[in-house]
Amino acid sequence: MLEKNLKSNALIYELYNTKNDQDLLDIIDTPSFIEPNIILLALNGIDPKHFQFLETKKTISILQHIPVIVLVTNHDQSVVHKAYELGANTVFEKEKFQNSGLELTETIINYWYRIAYLPK
Numbered sequence: 001m002l003e004k005n006l007k008s009n010a011l012i013y014e015l016y017n018t019k020n021d022q023d024l025l026d027i028i029d030t031p032s033f034i035e036p037n038i039i040l041l042a043l044n045g046i047d048p049k050h051f052q053f054l055e056t057k058k059t060i061s062i063l064q065h066i067p068v069i070v071l072v073t074n075h076d077q078s079v080v081h082k083a084y085e086l087g088a089n090t091v092f093e094k095e096k097f098q099n100s101g102l103e104l105t106e107t108i109i110n111y112w113y114r115i116a117y118l119p120k
Contacts, residue, residue: 021056028060035062037118038108041088042071043079054086065119069108 018024027033039057043050057063067089072079075093083091090111097104112118 021052024053024056025060028062036066038112039063039066039068040071040108041068042094043083044073051082051086054083054088058087067112067116067118069112071104 018027041053054068057066057068068087070083070088070091071094072083072091073094080091092104092107094104097107
């Protein structure tokens, strides 16, 4: 759905979908890897392994300056605090956008591509 919404906003993008840290590392090591402008990270629950990407990102120099938007399944403050502590730049609660993936996409685009300055 995110990909469809990005197309409808006429953005040029490269979308990588990874299931875990190793998938990410494998993609980064390919010659066709294009550095992303933002990273969307969906955290499902409070399992510590779900935060592993934020820890791993700190050790990968080409990703360190890229903002991370974290999507959480609930508004558990411990999850929100942990995400920010580990380097998340924004945390969104998925339920607030449950009825409209388009609204979530537009919110991300409006803030991160029209208001904020992203590293190039």
